[in-house]
Every structure is written in C-alpha cells, then in structure tokens.
Amino acid sequence: MTVTIILTDQDKSTLRTAAYGAVSLLAAAGAPHKGSTQASIVLTSATGLVGHVLAAKSKDIHLQGKSVAELADQVLPALTAAMSLLGQQDPGEADNFRDTVLVAVEAAARSGKGEPSPAVAAMARKITAALDA
Template sequence: MSVTITLIDQDKSTLRIAAYGAVALMAASGVPHKGISYGSIALTSATGLVGHVLAAKSKDIHLHGKSVAELADQVLPSLTAAVRLLGTQHPEEVDNFRATVLVAVEAAAGFGKGEPGPVVAVMARKITAALDA
C-alpha cells in the first residue's frame, strides 16, 4: 500500500521544522549528543504520511536562533501549527505526528542513566504543551 502525499511544500516544511526543531530544542536544553541521535532516529522511523514527510531528504529545515529562547520562539509555534495543519488536511495523521514527536523527545531525554535533568524535563513539557495547544 502506498501513501499519497497531498501536502504542499510549505506544509511539509512546517512539519519538518516542528519535528526536527523539537529535537533541536532538546539538544539546546542539554541532552547529550547520543540522545539527540536517538531522537532523530525516532523521527526517521515514523510511518504513514508523517513518516514519508519526515524521512524525505530536504533542505527546508532552517532553525535560527542564538539562544534557547530564540529557538523556542520558532519551534513551539511550529509544533502547534503542524498539529493544526494536519487536523485540517489529514486528521487521521494528527495522533501519528504527535506520537512521533513525543517518542523522539522521550528517546532524546531518556538517553543515559536515571531521570532527565530538570531543564530537559521542562523543555519536554513545553514541547508537549505546544503539541496540545
């Protein structure tokens, strides 16, 4: 079975910026490099329409910011926009996108021993809140 991708390039870019931006925010919050690798693998392991969009080779992921705050100003609204976009155009993919991003965040935060540090835990909660907004 093949998935037909019916999103315009701008919509695909929004999804990629949101998902990969969430992993970038985790990195900016202090997640070790290997954890970020696990988060990225989680994104490229997605299935369905979301999986096809996130796995596509693209040069449209432009994350700007010299601070965590500037990065968050770009990424958190993108997460909310991506969920709304899918809710309008592909409602059956909303849960897939949300779950994919949360698995990537958990994979990044869960690397290493013990619980994630407080800064990482707070960023994970902010990402979850943006997905739920």
C-alpha cells in the same frame, strides 16, 4: 474510504521544522548527544504520511538563533501549526505526528543515566504543550 491529504511544500517544511526542531530544542536544553541521535532515528523511522515527509531529503529546515529562547520561538509555534494543518485534513495523521514527536522527545530525554535534567524535562513539557495547543 481513503483520505487524500495534500500538503504544500511549505506545509512539509513546517512539519520537518517542528519535528527536527523539537529534537534541537532538547539538545539545546542539555539532552545528551546520544539522545539526540536516538530521537532523530525515531523521526526517520516514522510511518504513514508523516514518515514520508520526515524521511525526505530536504534543505528546508532553517532553525536560527543564538539562544534556546530564540530556537523555541520558531519551534513551538511550528509544532502547533503542524498539528493544526494535519488535524484539519486527517486527524489520524495528526495523532501519528504527535506520537512520533513524543517518542522522539522521550528518546532524547531518557537517554542519559537516570532521570532527565530539570531543563530537559521542562522543555519536554513545553513541546507537549505546543503539540496539544
């Protein structure tokens, strides 16, 4: 049996904002530039429905704010919303999204020498919590 998932343009925008916003949050928290690049590659390398949505050329990601807090106010709820909308239609794709974002977070956080900074580690925990909310 094949599950057909129907995502509106707004749903797709939420997924992209959540995933790419997580990478932006880590960069704003101090993750190295190389890590952000690696994290973006993780997102564009995703498979399944999530991979198609994240790889699509789009201009619907509008992250605004002058502080990490303002960025987090947009991204963390988008992560929770993305998990909810995927979980309602296909729990497997929700897991795929979660795994993809967490691999991107790990790529961004671990790209420097040694352990991630305390700020980056704290942001990674907040992103994980938003995915699991």
